[in-house]
Amino acid sequence: MTVKLSLASLKDAAATAGVPNYDPKSLTPGIIHFGVGNFHRAHQAVYLDDLFNTGKGHDWALIGAGVLPSDAAMRDKLKAQDYLTTVVEQDNNKTGARVTAPMIDIIAPDQKDVLIEKLADPAIRIVSMTITEGGYFIDAAGHFNPAHPAMVEDGKNPAAPKTVFGLILAGLKLRRERGVQPFTIMSCDNIPGNGHVTENTVIGLAKMSDPAFAEWIHENVAFPNSMVDRITPATGQREIDILKNDFNIDDNWPVFCEEFKQWVMEDNFPAGRPALEEVGVQFVPDVAPYELMKIRILNGGHATIAYPGELLDIHFVHESMEHPLIRAFLAKLEKEEIIPIVPPVPDTNLDEYFDLIERRFLNPKIGDTIPRLAQDGSNRQPKFILPSTRDRLAQGKDIVGLSLVSALWCRYFAGTSDSGRKIVFNDASAEKLQAAAIKAKDDPAAFLVFDEIFGEVSGNELFRKRFAHALKTLWSEGTAKTLQLYLDDKLVQE
Incomplete structure (x- = not known):
């Protein structure tokens, strides 16, 4: 009989899944987390669950928060099961489930x-x-x-914030007024220098209404950088059904993920932190080398296989990696253009790291999808692909493969695959990108007008030439033939 997940049913769930050896009701909160999505529940929450299972850190439980309608939906699903989550870890050779319980509440978006x-x-x-x-x-x-516009509005109305950063500022202001030590602000997103970026946004927004408060934040609030890594696809009915059929657990929103996980952090927590080093978190003086390695090689790799996968009507990531042209494209691009300009990382062989990435991408059990990797390119391309392009150009090196990645992204935004299948976009800038991509079929430069995406790269003569030739070849020859030309070192117009 299927077990409906709840605190009351944990003993029954233990028949097929790992369950906490601590009492979730005994936890007290120490962390508020914005964005209770799949990645958070497969990563930070799992590390905390590991720590709580050692008998330590029980005053560091999580309270979730959010500002979007989807945050309210997630709250409703998790509240109905006492904020428990079933995490299904899938390796090539094994699959296991565990119920995690480090979250004790979620504050709804309308409860600001x-x-x-x-x-x-x-x-x-x-x-x-x-x-x-x-x-x-x-x-x-x-x-x-x-x-x-969101920053302008919060800057004008700091007492009625609508964004995550406006809410954080409101909380910090109350703490300052009450003489309470400020909390540490910790980003767990895939952004280069995510701590610095978060600090700039928090302080930048504060300056818009209260420069003195902004200076206080600069002097008193810590923003540690971190690198996070675990492949975690979206949850759909497929995952919910697998959990019911294979583990007899009925979870409103389970998380499926790979077995591998990594978290590297700077140890900058003036108000204290949980002892996460005891459960595998690496605390290092400088996260930047690890972060750049991961963003360029793994996240850049995801972007590399996403768009040819979409154009060739491939749905799952492992299927894309099983396509000989796409897998060879990824390997050639990484080894010839991306990895050679990644700075050394302590105790890490970059070629072995890429071999690990390949194995992770090939994992058929994860069920990660090409549409997920392809979404939000207007934010991901400037962070995962174009920095490598920029750095190679600055060093006087060619960018044939990286330009092809950008051209594939443009061809994708024309809206149909090579077979004519309509592509469904998930990008805040989709409308303007599609309009530009359609124009770019005849005038490739039409897609390079977005300074907020391409920055100074768009003005580089070599990049413009390589991009234009790759895009014209994609339109005239199709994706598979274009990839083959690149692999044969024939995708060059001098």
Whole structure:
């Protein structure tokens, strides 16, 4: 009989899944987390669950928060099962499930006053976030964008915030007024220098209404950088059904993920932190080398296989990697253009790291999808692909493969695959990108007009030439033939 997940049914769930060996009701909160999505529940929440299972850190439980309608839907699903989550870890050779319980509440988006008051609670010593790459109000160079309408509105009305950053400022202001030590603000998103980026957005927004408060934040609030990694696809009915059929657990929103996980952090937590080093988190003086390695090689790799996969009507990531042209394209691009300009990483062989990435991408059990990788390219391309392009150009090196990645992204936004299948976009800038991509069929430069995406790369003569030739070849020869030309070193127009 299927077990409906709840605190009352944990003993029954233990028949097929790991369950906490601590009492979730005994936990007290220490962290507020914005963005209770799949990645957070497969990553930060799992590390905390591991720690709580050792008998330590029980005053570091999570309270979730959010500002979007989807956050309310997630709250309703998790509240109905006492905020428990079933995490299904899938390796090539094994699959296992565990129920995690580090979250004890989620504050609904319409409870902003409750949230601000909780942010001011001295027990809350860390505020963390997974709000996606597009949630930080930054431009292509990673600089805070004060002209964004959401920032303009919160800047004018700091007492009635609508964004994550406006709410954080409201909580910090209350703590300052009450003489409470500020919490540490910890980004868990895939952004280069995510701590610095978060600090710039928080302080930039504060300056818009209270420069003195902004200076206080600069002097008193910590923003540690971190690198996070675990492939975690979206949850659909497929995952819910697998959990019921294979583990007899009925979970409103389970999380499926790979077995591998990694978290590298700077140890900068003036208000204290849980002892996460005891459960595998690496605390290092400088996260930047690890972060750049992961963003360029793994996230850049995802972007590399996403668009040829879409154009060739491939749905799953492992199927894309099983396509000989796509897998060879990824390997050639990584080994010839991306990895050679990644700076050394302590105790890490970059070629072996890429071999690990290939194995992870090939995992058929994850069920990760090409449409998920292809979404939100207007935020991901400037962070995962174009920095490698920029750095190679600065060093006087060619960018044939990287230009092809950008051209594939443009061809994707024309709206149909090579077979004529209509592509469904998930990107805040989809309308303007599609209009430009259609124009670019005849005038490739029409797609390079977005400074917030391409930055100075768009003005480089070599990039413009390589991009134009790759795009014209995609249109005239199709994706498979274009990939083959690249692999044969024939995708070059001198």
